[in-house]
Amino acid sequence: MRWSDGDTPCxxxxxxxxxAPAPKKVVLADDTLTADAAYRLACEGTALLWRGDFQNARQLLQALVRRVVQPAKRTQRKQNAKVSMAAEGTSTKPVESVFNLHRQAQAQRGRVLGMLLIPVQADLSIPLRRAPDAQQAFAEAWGPAKPEAGVSVVSLRELLGLVSAHEWRKKGVEIPALGAAPNNRIHPHYGVFSPVRGEYVDLVATALKSSQAVETAFDIGTGTGVLAAVMARNGIPQIVATDQDPRALACAQDNLNRLGVGSQVRVVQANLFPEGxxxxxxxxPPWLPARPSSPIEYAVYDEGSRMLVGFLNGLRAHLAPGGEGWLIMSDLAEHLGLRSRLELMAAIENAGLEVVGRLDAKPAHPKAQDANDPLHIARAAEVTSLWRLAAKDE
Structure with a gap:
């Protein structure tokens, strides 16, 4: 990223x-900058490289959030009305367009709020007054400090996300399906999807309790390793957990070792299935068949349902005789008009599979009860299911 400090190029x-791409236009900013001026510059695409007090920068970011949120609330009211009309059958406008508008609004908000920038020294310290010590948080996301790297710049919004992720990693997420506290926490690493929505974990735990004895299992796309850990805690002696993301692999291994089940689970880098x-x-898999707008969204969006279809098409060849595949999916995509139930069932059929059972759970996360959320009606109707699949007889 390049800018000028007076006549000096930096x-x-x-x-x-x-x-996000590096901003093209950058100006220096400090405590004298008003929130209205900052908002105007950010909306115009001018980034603000902060040189003042760190805590004042945080207050400025909060002021920018308030200015972004007000017009967004008006848009949300219109979107909620469209979703209601679509749900009641009084509108032909697809719900999918509301979802797309919601994502566009999120992206625009992110662009504006991402214009407030913070410098970071080569040793990963922040050279601003009253700045926190975020060196460990930075190191967890970026790797160890490298003196030769020089000064770097990050948006304040992302910086706060890194710090928050570090705190989550330290504290961990309690998973009741792993047993009694305190030895039941999953510690998500930065960039790895956190198992804060527990219904899918509970579905797997419930299904395991009523299933026949299993000696070997695969956990495809393990992420934090939470499902592999649940299977291990339920007595499965040999488990292979796969993922493509190096961060996820390191996170899963760390969690499995913490929980004392590392000897039962082998963590392997693979595109979907391991050998055997x-x-x-x-x-x-990610539940929404839409294009990720950033690398950290790959845990949420599965463009073209590639992972879903890849799993289904490869499952039969990796099932031992009489074995089952468990697909955990929310139907939120169906309520948003992104994928129909008929498409899902056709994909299962075309893969030579059949449904031999299903468990359902309603979401308990806060957004399902938030009437101000633009996708509230779809979220309130959402059901998460564990589909039990088996190979069809030839």
């Missing part, structure tokens, strides 16, 4: 875990 390494067959193959 440059620094641009960091963005979201994959298993009696039980579990997969919790």
């Amino acid at each position: 440059s620094a390494l641009w960091r963005s875990e979201r994959g 067959q298993a009696q039980l193959v579990v997969c919790n």
Whole structure:
């Protein structure tokens, strides 16, 4: 990233875990900048490289959030009305368009709020007054400090996300399906999807209690390793957990070792399946068939249902005789008009599979009860299901 300090040209390494491009236009900013002026510049695409007090920068970001939220609330009211009309059959406008508008609004909000920038030294310290010590948080996301790297720049919004992720990693997420506290926490690493929505974990735990004895299992797309851990805690002696993301692999291994089940689970880097067959193959793919707008969204969005279809098409070959595949999916995509139930059932059929059972759970996360959420009606109707799949007889 390049800018000028008076007549002096300056440059620094641009960091963005979201994959955002480095800003083209940058001005220096400090405590004298008003929120209205900052908002105007940010909306125009001018980034603000902060040189003042860190805590004042946080207050400025909060002021920018308030200015972004007000017009967004008006848009949300219109979107909620469209969703209601579509649900009642009084509108031909597809709900999918509301979802697309929602994502566009999120992206625009992110662009504006991402214009407030913070410098970071080569040792990963922040050279501003009253700045927190975020070196450990940075190191967890970016790797160890490298003196030769020089100064870098990150948006304040992303910086706060890194710090928040570090705190989650320290504290962990309690998973009741793993047993009694305190030895039941999953510690998500930065960039790895956190199992804060527990219904899918509970579905797997419930299904395991009523299933026949299993000796071998695969956990496809393991992420934090939570489902592999649940299977291990339920007595499955041999489990292979796969993922493509190095961060997820390190996170899963760390969690499995913490929980004392590392000897039962082998963590493998693979595109979906490891070699061989298993009696039980579990997969919790991203639930929405839409294009990720940044690398950290790959846990939420599965463009073209690639992972879902890949799992289904490869499952039969990796099932041991009499084995089952468990597909954990929310039907939110159906309520948003992104994928129909008929499409899902056709994909299962075309893969040579049949449904031999299903468990359902309603979501308990806060957004399902938030009437101000633009996708509230779809979220309130959402059901998460564990589909028990088996190979069809030839």
